[in-house]
Amino acid sequence: MKARYRFLVAVMVLGLLMTGPFMVTLLLVWLDMDQAQHDLLVHLLSSHLPVGVAMTVFGFVIGVLILNKLFKQYVDGLLSMSEKLRLMLGANRNFRVTPEGPPEVQHLARAANDLAQQRDVLLDDVSEQIATAKASVEEEKNRLAALMSELAQAVVVCNLDGRILLYNNRARLQFKALAQGPTSVSGGALIGLGRSIFSILEKNQVQHAEGVVRQRLAAGKTALSNFITALRGGQLLRVQMVPVLSGSERSDRMSGYVLTIENITRNVEEEARRDQVLHTLTEGSRASLGSIRAAVTNLIDYPEMEPEMRERFLGVVGDEVAGMSQRLDRTMVEFSDSIKMRWPLEDILGIDLIAATQRRIEEKLRLPTKTEGLDDALWVKADSFSLVFALLFLASRLQDHYGPRELRLRLSAQGRLAYLDLIWAGPAMSSETFYTWEMESMQVGAEASPLTLRDVIDRHGGEIWYQREKAAHRAYFRFVLPVATPEVEAEQEDNKRGAGRPEYYDFDLFNYEDKSIDLDRRLSELTYTVFDTETTGLQPSDGDEIIQIGAARIVNNRLLRQEVFDQLVDPERPLKPESIPIHGITEDMVRGKPNIDLVLPAFHEFCADTVLIAHNAAFDMRFLQLKEKRTGVRFAAGPRYASAVGGGPSESGVAQAGRYSGASGHRDRHPSQRPGGCPGDGRGIPADGAAAGKDGHRHGASGAGGFREDLLRQGQVLTCPGRWRASFRAAGSWRSRRNWKPSRRSMKRRGLPSGFISSCGTSPRAT
């Protein structure tokens, strides 16, 4: 019953209580009296009735007022408090009940407030703990990634589908060095987050190894498997696989694997060379020894043989001994590297070694140094620490004895040997002095080494001597060191692409399904390649050519700054002068670059298994399609593309291709007629992605649909569904189809809010 009705009932009860007893008493008295008494009573009452009624009414009004007051305080007050409590429980956590009304109600309000306070503290505590746990997980991830990137071994982590979810720098460099191709990224394109490891390693071998690991896991043995695989070009890799076990209670469940990859081509070659040495030294000598032994035995056993025969046997001995000596010499020369027992030496760029030496000499001895005749492409095998110290030691000895004003360093190659010269101007020194220096323990100031100069030289399998340049009135010490062929060349690119740890890992890919080519999915769930081209002009059919392709990969909603494609292309025809100010690419920049026949296959490889996205893709696709026949690369068969209109790539995104930053518009017009500025918030696709990448976080708090939402905010997303052919046709005539309205159903299926999207309208199911 509502409070109002209850109040009315209470008022009625009050009225009855106030009049009821009097009326009943009157009735009883009335029944007990006779006629005369009745008349007397009526007379008495009627004269005093107004006073009685007035008093009763007055009492009743007072009663109602009191009742009303109590009702307001206890019933309405509690009701409104309960409403406020609801508010506190739901919408507004910080809301509190104001204690008012009678003391009992106030007590209740305070108690409720205290409860709310307690709840808040608990909630805060829980969310704080969640945040801490999250942060520590993130930190663990980062630490692991950092460790991985520092490892000297190449490490790749894959999920069970063979998708790469972590790789370290070493792996990247190794595969880059293995890849043979003229374009800047043909190797780097092979390894990448979300890419399949099977593009690099033989699928059957990897799966066999996986099987072995599973068997060993089931049998309770150390779960690991090794295999050796040969790559295109004959390189040999030794691969070790260990499982990544899921953290659940069923700990034998494998959720991925770690591959440690070592390039053993060099080892195998060295092994083969060593075999060859052994072979020449054993079998080669056997035959000669056999001849000598037989001849000598004959000479001894038959002393009475004819002189002519004796001469012939002696001739055999002399001949074979000379042959053996020659063979030994040849072996020593050819295989000296393999025979020597060597200190582990590293490959180091000669000029780096020189620079380190100069720094040390200038710091320690305050002696100016210069360089001359540096071969800056020369790599040497050296233990750089001990070698630099040896040079410093010699410099300090020279300073003490001859006080030269400056020292010079020179580096040159002589066949398989590197000559490192320490040159000074001064008088001749005796060979005894140099011999003493060679054999004493090295010491420079307070720094001492237990090694002698000779030790250092021996450790390098090298040699050192003193020589004069009489004409120039100067002398030098010549260090002879073995030349190295660097296995992996240093990577300069990294520094160019901004600071921060490179994105070599994404553990979320453990659960990443292969959704790459399903255009029915949200854009944020797809792996896609955003690309742009620069061209000599706007008419591919009239012979205009691509001069640059730039592209970035976006996997799991993250832009991978380490995995970009940026390649200038020689169009093999002159550039149009009027186009140069627009793309900023000059003749000099493109001449001598690979032509489109080489670049397109590399680009195809880069964007394999992804959705292509471009600003007005139809334009770029026309250029690509025209080359299909010539290059044998069909973008139709592999990647499909979607087109995002507007929001041109920005500078930070697709390298040079982003010259049109902000100048969004439509390619079909001449670039100079492009309308300036993006609609919407003006953020371009890759720029946005780059921002997300820089933070190393997923884009947006929701974690999904970041790009899409940004594009949607600009009111311009075009997802191009359907089989590639259909989508190409659709996009090809995109301008004419722009006003098509997609069905509400198809948009809902794509998870996109209706009213924001323009779409090709061809549903994938329909094509």
Next chain:
Amino acid sequence: MTKRILIVDDEPNIVISLEFLMKKEGFAVAVANDGDEALAQVASFNPDLLLLDVMMPKKSGFEVCEALRADPERAGLKIVMLTAKGRDTEMAKGLAIGADAYVTKPFSTKELVDKVREMLAV
């Protein structure tokens, strides 16, 4: 009757010693310098024993041995392989394809003579 020995080796320095030695022992000796010549000599000279080198131009000793063993008329021919290939695997191959003995260089001439005598039962 004088036993006949055919020496097959492309290195004259060892041939000279072997020829001298076998002649001193009273055998009739002929020399072939490669595999093809060896097969021709076997037909014309009709030896009782072959001292056969493995590493030779044209036809290796292994091939010569196999060719001879494939001919049933030559079943009585003794073959001693005389080679610088000293690995167990090669020795096993030599014996497996029908050589009667396998001698690695350098060898003791005395032992070789003893072995030849024993095999020819003289």
